[in-house]
Amino acid sequence: MNANPNRSWTEPGRDPELALAAQRGDLGALFTLLRKYRRELWHVCFALTLDRQRAERLVHDTLLRAAKNLRSLPTGSSMLPWLVRLAAHLATAAARSGTAGAGAEPLSNEALGTPITEVERPVLEAFASLPEGERLLLALDTIERIPYGDLAVIAKREVAVIMNQVALIRARLAREEAA
Amino acid sequence: MNHLTSIQLCAFLDDALVGAPDDQSARHLATCAACRVRYEAWCHVDDSLRELLGQVPDEHALEQRTSWVEIAVTAERKGLPAPEFAELRIPRTHGAASQHSRLHFFPAPAAPAPFAQAPPPAVAQPSPSRALLRPPVLPAPSTTPAPAPGRTYAAPQPATREQAAARHPQLAAVPPPGTSASGQAGPPAPGYARLPRAPRKGFAALLSPRMAWLAILLVAAVAVGLRFGVQKFGIPELKIHFRTPGKQGTESQKAVADAATEPEPAAKPARPRGGASHASATPEDPDASILFDLPALEPEDEEPARSASEPAKKHTAPAAARDPGIPQRSDTPTICGEVRTAQGVPIEGARVYLSSPARMVHTDRKGRFCITCPPGQRTVRIESAGRAPVTRVLQLGRERLETRFTLDAAN
Numbered sequence: 001m002n003a004n005p006n007r008s009w010t011e012p013g014r015d016p017e018l019a020l021a022a023q024r025g026d027l028g029a030l031f032t033l034l035r036k037y038r039r040e041l042w043h044v045c046f047a048l049t050l051d052r053q054r055a056e057r058l059v060h061d062t063l064l065r066a067a068k069n070l071r072s073l074p075t076g077s078s079m080l081p082w083l084v085r086l087a088a089h090l091a092t093a094a095a096r097s098g099t100a101g102a103g104a105e106p107l108s109n110e111a112l113g114t115p116i117t118e119v120e121r122p123v124l125e126a127f128a129s130l131p132e133g134e135r136l137l138l139a140l141d142t143i144e145r146i147p148y149g150d151l152a153v154i155a156k157r158e159v160a161v162i163m164n165q166v167a168l169i170r171a172r173l174a175r176e177e178a179a
Numbered sequence: 180m181n182h183l184t185s186i187q188l189c190a191f192l193d194d195a196l197v198g199a200p201d202d203q204s205a206r207h208l209a210t211c212a213a214c215r216v217r218y219e220a221w222c223h224v225d226d227s228l229r230e231l232l233g234q235v236p237d238e239h240a241l242e243q244r245t246s247w248v249e250i251a252v253t254a255e256r257k258g259l260p261a262p263e264f265a266e267l268r269i270p271r272t273h274g275a276a277s278q279h280s281r282l283h284f285f286p287a288p289a290a291p292a293p294f295a296q297a298p299p300p301a302v303a304q305p306s307p308s309r310a311l312l313r314p315p316v317l318p319a320p321s322t323t324p325a326p327a328p329g330r331t332y333a334a335p336q337p338a339t340r341e342q343a344a345a346r347h348p349q350l351a352a353v354p355p356p357g358t359s360a361s362g363q364a365g366p367p368a369p370g371y372a373r374l375p376r377a378p379r380k381g382f383a384a385l386l387s388p389r390m391a392w393l394a395i396l397l398v399a400a401v402a403v404g405l406r407f408g409v410q411k412f413g414i415p416e417l418k419i420h421f422r423t424p425g426k427q428g429t430e431s432q433k434a435v436a437d438a439a440t441e442p443e444p445a446a447k448p449a450r451p452r453g454g455a456s457h458a459s460a461t462p463e464d465p466d467a468s469i470l471f472d473l474p475a476l477e478p479e480d481e482e483p484a485r486s487a488s489e490p491a492k493k494h495t496a497p498a499a500a501r502d503p504g505i506p507q508r509s510d511t512p513t514i515c516g517e518v519r520t521a522q523g524v525p526i527e528g529a530r531v532y533l534s535s536p537a538r539m540v541h542t543d544r545k546g547r548f549c550i551t552c553p554p555g556q557r558t559v560r561i562e563s564a565g566r567a568p569v570t571r572v573l574q575l576g577r578e579r580l581e582t583r584f585t586l587d588a589a590n
Contacts, residue, residue, distance in 0.1 A: 123223070
C-alpha cells in the first residue's frame with residue numbers, strides 16, 4: 001500500500017539532485033536514492049512476481065541494475081517511474097526465460113505469505129495470467145492508487161489509453177472471476 | 180437508459196470523476212441494477228487484489244537486500260570482485276519451513292554452499308576466508324508475530340546491533356549503524372559486511388610509506404655516491420653552463436666576440452669543477468657549451484720544460500699590465516696564450532692540455548686559447564697534427580697569464 005497516497009510518483013523532488021551527485025561518484029547520494037523507493041518498488045515487484053521472496057530478489061536486481069545504469073535516468077525526472085519500468089523489464093525478461101515470473105509456479109500460500117481463500121483464488125489466478133505490463137498497470141492503479149496522469153507518465157502512454165486499458169483489465173478479471 | 184461505459188465505471192471506481200460526472204454516475208448506479216452488478220464485481224476484484232497484494236514488505240529482508248546492493252556497488256567502484264551473499268532466512272507464515280537458497284546474481288562458487296542445507300544459522304558459519312565478504316546470517320527474530328486474521332502481515336523487526344553482535348562475533352567488525360559507506364546517515368544495516376581494502380594497482384602500489392622511504396634513501400645514496408665518486412675518483416662529469424657575452428669595450432673583447440659569432444669552433448676554455456666561480460663567463464667563451472673533462476697528461480719530454488721556461492718567463496707579465504681593458508678577476512686565474520707556427524701563422528684547432536686540473540681546449544682560428552685554473556704550478560701541453568708537441572710548466576698566480584707557444588713541424 002502506498003505509504004503516502006497524496007504524494008505523486010512523478011514529482012522529482014530531490015531525485016535529480018541526488019542522481020546527479022550519484023553520477024558524479026557520490027555513493028551516499030546513490031544509496032539514498034536506492035533506499036528511498038524500496039518499499040514502493042517491493043509492492044510493484046510483488047505484484048509482478050506474486051511471491052515475496054522473488055519480489056525481494058527482483059528488488060535486489062532492480063536496485064543493482066539501477067545503480068549500474070543510473071546515467072540512463074531521464075534528466076530532471078523522478079526516479080520511481082524509472083525504477084518501476086526497470087523492474088517490469090526485468091520481470092518480463094525473467095518470465096520469458098522461464099526462470100521466474102508470476103506464472104512460473106502455481107500460487108501458494110507460502111509464496112504469497114498469506115492464505116488464499118477459494119473466493120480469492122480465481123481473481124488471483126486471473127491476475128497472474130495477465131501480462132507483466134497489464135499486471136503492473138492494475139497494481140499501480142488498484143493497490144498504489146496512482147492517478148491516471150501519473151500512470152500515463154510511468155507507462156509513457158496517453159491518459160485515455162491508460163483509462164481504457166485499466167477498464168479492460170478490470171472487466172476481464174471480473175469476467176474470469178464470474179466464470 | 181444508457182449504461183455506464185467501462186471507462187466511466189473505472190473512473191468512478193478510482194475516484195477520478197469530479198463534479199457533475201461523478202454525481203451522474205452515482206445516481207445511475209443507484210438506479211441501474213446491471214451497472215451495479217458490474218460495479219460490485221469490479222469492487223470485489225479490487226478488494227481481493229488489495230487484500231492479497233497490499234502486504235507489508237519485510238523490512239528486515241529489504242534492508243538486507245539494500246545493504247547487499249550497496250556492498251556490491253561499493254565493491255564494483257573499488258574494483259573488487261562481486262561479493263557473494265547468503266540468502267536471508269525469511270520467516271514464513273503458517274508454519275512453513277524456512278528456506279535457504281542462494282541468489283542468482285553472482286556466480287556460484289565451486290565449493291558447495293554452506294547454506295544449502297538447513298542447519299541452524301548459528302552453526303552455519305562461513306569459512307574464515309569469506310568471513311569479510313559474506314554477511315552473517317541472522318536468525319529469524321523469535322518475536323515474529325503470527326499473521327493476524329485480517330491478513331495484515333507483520334514484518335519482523337530487525338534485531339538490534341547489540342543483540343546481533345552478542346550472538347555473532349562477526350558483527351563486531353560491521354560499521355556502526357546509521358552510517359552508509361559515504362558517511363551519510365541512514366537506517367541501520369544489520370547485514371553489513373566489512374569490505375576488504377582494495378588492493379593497490381600499478382604506480383599506486385609503489386606509493387606506500389615504506390616504499391616512499393626506500394625510494395628517498397636510494398636517491399640520497401645515489402647522490403652522495405656520485406658526489407663522492409666525482410670528487411675522489413675523477414669520474415667524468417657532464418657540465419652544462421650558459422653565459423652571456425660581456426661588454427665589448429676593448430679590442431680583445433671585440434676579437435672574442437668576433438670569434439664567437441663565427442661558425443667555426445672557437446677555443447672553449449675549461450672551467451674548474453664544482454665552484455660558482457667557474458660558472459662565470461670568460462670573455463673567450465660567449466657560447467653555451469658542453470665541456471668534458473679529460474684526464475691530465477703528464478709531460479712526456481723534458482726538453483720543452485726547459486725551453487718553455489724562458490718564453491714563459493718572458494711572457495708571464497700580467498695581462499692587465501699589457502691589456503688594461505680586460506677585466507681581471509683575482510679569484511679566477513686564467514692561462515691564455517697563442518699557438519703559432521715558426522712562421523707566425525696562428526694554428527687553429529690545436530689541443531691544449533692542462534695537467535692539473537685536467538683540462539683540454541682547442542685554439543680558435545686566431546690560435547688563441549684560455550684555461551681557467553687555480554693558481555700554482557701548471558703544466559700545459561700543446562698538440563697539433565703534423566707538429567711536434569710542446570710541454571711547458573707555468574707558474575700561475577692569481578692573475579691572468581699570457582703566454583705564446585710555437586710549434587715546429589714534426590720532422
